[in-house]
Amino acid sequence: MLRFAARRLAFAVVSVAAVVFITFLLVHAAPGEPMLGTPERALASPETMARQRTLFGLDRPLPEQFLRYARNLARGELGESFVLHRPVAAVLAEAVPNTLLLGGTALVASLLLGLAIGVVQAARHHSRTDTLLSAATLVLYSVPVFWLGLVLLLVFGERLHWLPVSGMTSAGLEDRLSSLGRAVDVARHLVLPAASLALVQAAAFARFQRSALVESLDAEYIRAARAKGLTERAVLLKHALRGALAPTLTLAGLSVPYFLAGSVLVESIFGWPGLGRVAYDAIFARDYNVITATALVSGVLVAAGNLLADVAVAIADPRVRLDQ
């Protein structure tokens, strides 16, 4: 088990390093260059920009730039943002927790919702409920996240006024709220963006879980459980679900990239100050150090997602745990 874990960890480290290397190459190979101003104000003169390039060492040959970057990275330094004039680590330190909150909530919510739908469908497979839910999840699965977000925003935010449309907090009211009040306030702001991210993926989980469950309901041990006089509920939740959980948990681990990619859109729509926004702005401004660092963090999150899924699968399924 220890050797297995060490091997997985080593693999993760190598993958993340590869991601960083490739990202570094790609951003430098991409046309355009940093600090050419923003669409609103193209203030900087060519002389100013040339000086800026020298300051950041962008006029050096690429291999040299990469070696310097790698050396700094090995020391734990991510460099400085060209646009924001601050350490990249500080930028990420503010954004990553917000993205973890949004993405984590969405992941857990979609997993729970997907499992619930999948269980209901499997419990009555080939019934009308099952067919209806299958159609519903198929439609939901093919909905673009961006569109779903805008619809939720218009309906529940602007029209019905049930939930706030943007940001993480209610501007101008924070000082008057208790800490519980603030938590509730953040939770209210979290609902729409998390739902936009979660619903589509919940549909995927539901479809996956349904087929895994239906398959596992065919197993002899399910018949054995029924023969013991267990209730259908116990048969389904205790016997069938447990064994059918592994593929969905693995899928959940693999879905981390989806949540990261989705967060770029959702964070934009709902003004959620997270990693997706940072990455989007950085790519637009060719803020190389920030782009590479967001790739690094994303790589780590993806690897962590897979590792976490492996652990969860091992918890759910002793065969995996004990065979290693």
Add this chain to the structure above:
Amino acid sequence: MSGPAPARPPLLEVHDLTVNFSGSDGVARAVDGVDLTVEEGETVGLVGESGCGKSVTALAILRLVEPPGHIAHGSSVRLGGRDLLALGAKEIRAVRGNHVALVFQEPLSALNPVLRIGNQIAEAIRAHEAVTRGTARWRAVEMLTAVGIPDAKRRASAYAHQLSGGMRQRVLLAMALACRPQLLLADEPTTALDVTIQAEILELLDGLQRKLGMAVLLITHNLGIVAERTRRVYVMYAGQIVEEAATEQLFAAPAHPYTEGLLAAIPRLDERRDRLQAIPGQVPPATAWPEGCRFHPRCPHAWAKCGTEMPPLLEVTPGHRARCWLVKEPERRKK
């Protein structure tokens, strides 16, 4: 071997049990009008090749046949006089595992791979008795000890794949017997095991049966196994009972050519040959039972009538019946 008629109704009385499977290629009548009885404390054999419907019969007794299979109208399964087919969902659950338990053929697939075995036994107890988790766990360990598992307390927290085949079958027995059922349906309980362990398990089963005083319906393809353990035997072919008799009678004077074939196939120590070598051909699929006697395409004695008219169960001697025209026209038997 017919004793006096019992004063009480038999423990299990199956009458005209028919199970249909509706599929894309028509309806398959997997079990077709089966009658059988098991008295209290009695061991009865149900013998046939795989695919003959004996496992489905066992499942049907506990109403565990899953769609697309369903038990046909007019079937009846009585346990101590109570019609199991008329019970509500909750009432039949109270029977399963409690009054009637089932032991499956493949211990590895019948045990949930992701749950500890002690837990799987305890949950059977808790499904029927209002006991605490702790008590149920303690009883599970006790059951494991009873089926001869050493160091039962530690083994209770093992998973199925950590045990040997024989151990698993013992666990299955413990699970089935946890609530001290009146009737055990043992479906090929030893087929998956090697010969020495088979004997151990069967011995264990015998011992437990005596201790608990329960009845056993021993379902198997192997007549050798039923020979010493059962009082009566039913032979099943293509969904039907084709012969029933006291065990001694059946072995001494089988009336149905199929039974003869089965007897010829019992492995002996002095020779090696394949199972059922004596009976040419295969069991037909349930969607296409032959016209007339279902065994006639494989029967060495068959004549025209066999292909058109299905024989009823004909009495050979009292308590010995066979579904074969030879009972009426023994002269047609070829030498």
Add this chain to the structure above:
Amino acid sequence: MRTRLALAIPLVLAACAKGPAGDAARAPGGTMIIATTGDADVLFPPVTSVTNGINVSDLLFCRLAELKLALNTVDDAGFRPVLARSWEHPDSLTIVFHLDRRAHWQDGAPVTAADVAFTFGVYRDPAVNSPLAPFLAAIDSVTARDSFTVAFRFRRWYPEQLYDATYHMRVLPRHLLDTIPAARLATAPFARAPVGDGPYRFVSWAAGSEIALAADPAWFLGRPGLDRLIWRVTPELATAVSGLLAGEADAMEVIPARGQLERVQQATDVRLVPYPSPFYAAIVFNLRRPPFADRDVRRALAMAVDRETVVRSVFGPFAEVAVGATSPMQWIWSDSISQLPFDTAAAARLLDQRGWRRGGAGGLRSSHGAPLRFTLLVPTSSQVRQQAAVIVQDELRRLGVDMRIQPLEFTVMERRTQTGDFDAALISRTIDPSPASLLQWWSPGAGGNIGRYADTAFGSLAAAAMRARTRAEAAPLWRSALGRLNDEAPAVFLFSPRNNAAISTRFRNVTIRPDSWLATVTEWRVIEARHIARDRGAPRP
């Protein structure tokens, strides 16, 4: 953030103790939440470059003097005193400012002449690399004569000396910055939590999310009308408008899309406040490349574009046809500037004369076998420019000109135009109140002159305009220069969008200075009857 708040509260207390207490008690207060699509970059005026960063730091740091609403950049009368109580011109190369002794930093220190001199040094320091440094090239030195008197010495005489001395720089607190190496100033903690001398003090900044400022009740020019200003970053425009309509936000600087403008027009609690924008859009030709080196070809293309149709179909009522390389924000804007007419017949004749005759496939014009064909670069970030490009393409095709549209990401297009790797580009220019910015884009050798346009007649007209002593003298000269530019057609000047701020009807006394929309925000008030929860949520003293 908590530590910042904790630090801010004693400062508020200290300020209140000094300020006119009675006035503070009567002040109506209120909170304005401003939805913005972009966060600030950094709050250090010499390097702040994005719109929202400029908007915020403008309220934290004062200039010596401010332009009045008319944005007259030439005459002294166009300015009102801020940090400088008064100023004089002892000779043609010197301006002497007398500082307002009431002005103080938010930590209590007075604003002094040394601060002004220090500020000039920072803006000009190559290690700081301020993009504003080129605008200060004409200033030779800034010296403190005494604590409250500072002299600006110019290299040469020109009418807009006062404008250059006051407009580009915001005075910085020397006592808080002089120990920091120049190269580290932009990354110092100060740049993300500054201490200023303006009407508002810094409270908090959650990156990508929110910046909060609170009124300085002791500001030397009088307590601002609104207690708090909070910028909320809402990257998606449609969401920002939804927030505005749902009452989560009170104001937006500009709503740049027609569809969103129409949503606001239908709302009852939000109104649009139109004001001239500092932008114009133009198709710039690359004169290095063959067909565009020919002045007549450029003129023909310009005459073939029906700009009125382009503007109305893209913007509806929300933009003006550009009269030239200017916007209505500049005082030189006038309908009297001479422009090429929309005349397709004349355009066709001109091309025929220059040898570009019809006859190719699809009625395309060609000369010596080469078709009249070019590629127009358009940034993907601008929907309006992409729409405009399609209409122009259609109009040119009717003339027999094959214009291909190549949408490019903004930075990529910038790179191509900067290096001259393009035929034509649909660019947008942000201009200063001063017409001198014309030279930044259209004089030979200027960094913004991407098409390499060079014309001595335009140059001498502009030079004469730059020397005119008064606005009245300068205006006709500038307009002639613009007319000359139109006539030479180094570009087709398409449109200047009309900006529309969206502001909740809770606010009164709203005026907008086009170059800096919150320049007069100290005068804005919340109608008292329409106070809502967040107006009462102001920090308690």
